[in-house]
Amino acid sequence: MAERMVHLKVRRQDGPTRPDTGRWEEFKVPLLPQMNVISALQQVQLNPVTVEGKRVPPVVWDCSCLEEICGACTMLVNGRVRQACSALVEQIAPNGEVITLERMTKFPLVRDLIVDRERIFDDLKKVRAWVEMDGTHALGPGPRESPEQQQERYALSRCMACGCCLEACPQYNDSTSFVGAAVINQVRYFNMHPTGAMQANGRLDTIMGAGGITDCGKAQNCVQVCPKEIPLLDSLSSMARATTKRLLLGWLLK
Amino acid sequence: MAAKKTVRSEGGAIRRVAVVGGGLAGLTTTIKLCEAGVPVDIFSLVPVRRSHSVCAQGGINASVNTKGEGDSPRVHLEETVYGGDFLANQPPVKGMADAAPGIVYMLDRMGVPFNRTPEGLLDFRLFGGTLFHRTAFAGATTGQQLLYALDEQVRRFETIDVVDEVGMTIAGERMVRKFEMWDFLSMVLDDAGRCVGMVAQDLKSMQIKAFPYDAVCLATGGPGVIFGRSTNSVICTGAAAARAWRQGAIYANGECIQVHPTAIPGADKLRLISESARGEGGRIWVPKDQKDRRAPKQIPEKDRDYFLERQYPGYGNLVPRDIASRAIFQICFHEKRGIYNDKTTKNENEVYLDLTHKSEAFLREKLAGILEIYEKFAGVDPYHNPMKVFPSVHYSMGGLWVDFEKDASGSLKAGSPRNHATNIPGLYAAGEVDYQYHGANRLGANSLLSCIYAGMVSGPAIASYRQSLARSAYDLPTSVFDDAEVRETEDYQRILEQNQGKDGENVYQLHQELAEVMLRDCTIERDNAKLDKVIEKIGEVEERLKKVKVDDPQERANQNAQFVRNFESMVGLARVIAQGARNRDESRGAHYKPGFPKRNDAEWMRTTLARFKGEGQAPEFIRSFDYECAGQSVHVTDEVDVSLVPPRERKYETAGAASATAAKKEQTHG
Structure with a gap:
């Protein structure tokens, strides 16, 4: 029996200022047990030769944990944004189909499959996505919380800042300042916490202007692609309600 | 000298400290430094929110005794050192166990969504090596949740301006600056051998740059990737620790590798x-x-x-x-x-x-x-x-040797600049990269705790060290930094150019070969004849490394060249691990030799201390050394401090054996 092979087709480019180097390259590597897209790329590193027999620089890509919890290896696998580590070869190409790999398109290119997602972290600063604490010295336990609310908050807290929801969002691009579902979900997360809620209005204010909640076009793509199944639509609608309420009643409550 | 307590150096630069690594230990160290008024630069291979701490699942230990089982920090201390088979110095473990409830409360205040009891209190579950419910948890992604909480607090400091000693805000200078997707290359050492900065490389542009710092703290995690496949993230190569080791930092108990x-x-x-x-x-x-x-x-x-x-x-x-x-x-x-x-x-x-x-x-x-x-x-x-x-290979109990100073109660003396100091003045280590808390075997859910505790201790220790400096790194001649930058730039050029045009070796292939023998013969069971072969193989890999050529000539994001440099360091650390295992003729915790099935306290209840001798040479194993910390000369030996829990044989066949002494004390003293 011939050795089963994995067929990769990778979109490459040497850097943001080098569109002339944009190209597709194809590789065939041996199929291994429990193989995922990352281990297929690792096989390319061992022998970086294309299907045409040309020796090329190994493909570069971003990855770290390899168990879909760090968010680093997010890319387009067969056109769909997801983590490459949990893309199992046997599932996405059971009969040796070509697997295409492309970088995310909404973030500046670094090289090949690597992009720079710093904008997400900058936006988290803008919305003040943290609990304001007095310090790390001993001040006893935090506020009590019901198991129900803990479960609700936990579901929101699993966001890896991978950017899938932003890649899929028609409103998120380099010509708008929309912060996107991931960041608005964080506003809801911190506004739900008993201590975090003390700064709830301040956080809402940050998503009431340009780039905030009203930029959401309700395409609902975000929730479809979230690898952690975070209830992003609930977060968007809940923050839309909260900001509307603040807009209408805020001046009265002052 | 007046300058030493100021935010600015004599030349007017903002005096910063570098923290390398943005996992639990690095982020906690950063927060503690900021709270002490010390501005920090964080270097990390990945955006810190993607650090390996994110993989930790089960929880974090703290003897809060919510379930009324009679748990206490005293029991936690005993079970930790017993589980570690009496290779850990006990005062730091006591410090950690005593601090644990406060640490979990602090995380709770940061908003970590810990699971709750019906009463709304923190819930705790069982973990290995204990019969007490001691582990606080957030689902089964506790590491992720703790990392995020600390990341958020550090992000807050990214928005806060530096304030000088008279209360003036320094415009444009934030308490925390991040250098994400940067690789630590080496320390900058001054003529006296003091760490006065570091050289790092931007992994996007591949630019190499030397930075002055009043101190550097490595919080760079473990070396699991040396074994090829492990539970570790791909960034856990141990390369940063290995580079510090090559520059003179002592590595301790390298042979103690945990297999989960x-x-x-x-x-x-x-x-x-x-x-x-x-x-x-x-x-x-x-x-x-x-x-x-x-x-x-x-x-x-x-x-x-x-x-x-x-x-x-x-x-x-x-x-x-x-x-x-x-x-x-x-x-x-x-x-x-x-x-x-x-x-x-x-x-x-x-x-x-x-x-x-x-x-x-x-x-x-x-x-x-x-x-x-x-x-x-x-x-x-x-x-x-x-x-x-x-x-699977999971965790390194061994790591860079770090000091501690005891107080009268037998715990750590708060704020001592010796705590978490390596033997290189100005270099600190915190987290899995240090060897401090777990002896020869780590108990589950103690790693998140030890990482955060190490940060809680390192921050104040570094702040004290910085205050003791007679001269800031920022006031040294710039040639010290220029030379270091040139040295590393030339070394990187060497990697890009060596063996081009020849049939060179592929570095990933070499890594696979090394990992295979390390995994097979240097993990769960160890045999001296086989370890000799492992060490021979390491020598062979070292020779073939000279023939490695990179396949990638690109200037940007050159992962191939970066991995060659990492791997050169990893091989050195592989030697420390394998030779340490070869030397230790006994069985203790994770280090098990069927040929020497018993623990041998008389000869081996001591810390393995490995010092770099030179390229391609066996490490030197030493019994004692002297180092200088904040003007004080400290004599260090390999003796293990067992002043709190006398060593005894482990007997997990019997319920309660791991906590027998403390349980008795709880009964007598309440």
């Missing part, structure tokens, strides 16, 4: 299934009949061998990791009783980890995070089918 009993086999990595699976009732078993072909659910109780429960009735499935891993290895490797596979017609290196007797609702609330990993990567529903697992 339960991981999912995979082509690129072995994914952990947390000990919390057993803490919540999971059971390990194999069929009694070696050739049993039935699906696991079809095999009745009487035909199953719950071998951990059989061999260790006292602690059962919750024996410490070294013991569970050896037992699984014995069943699969020596007795060939791993799960029989009809397709391959052989007994695979796998055992069952079974949670199917628990309700799905219970499992979803407590363990969804890990069961989701199993479902995604093994393609089988673990709610209704026993999981198939095998041990």
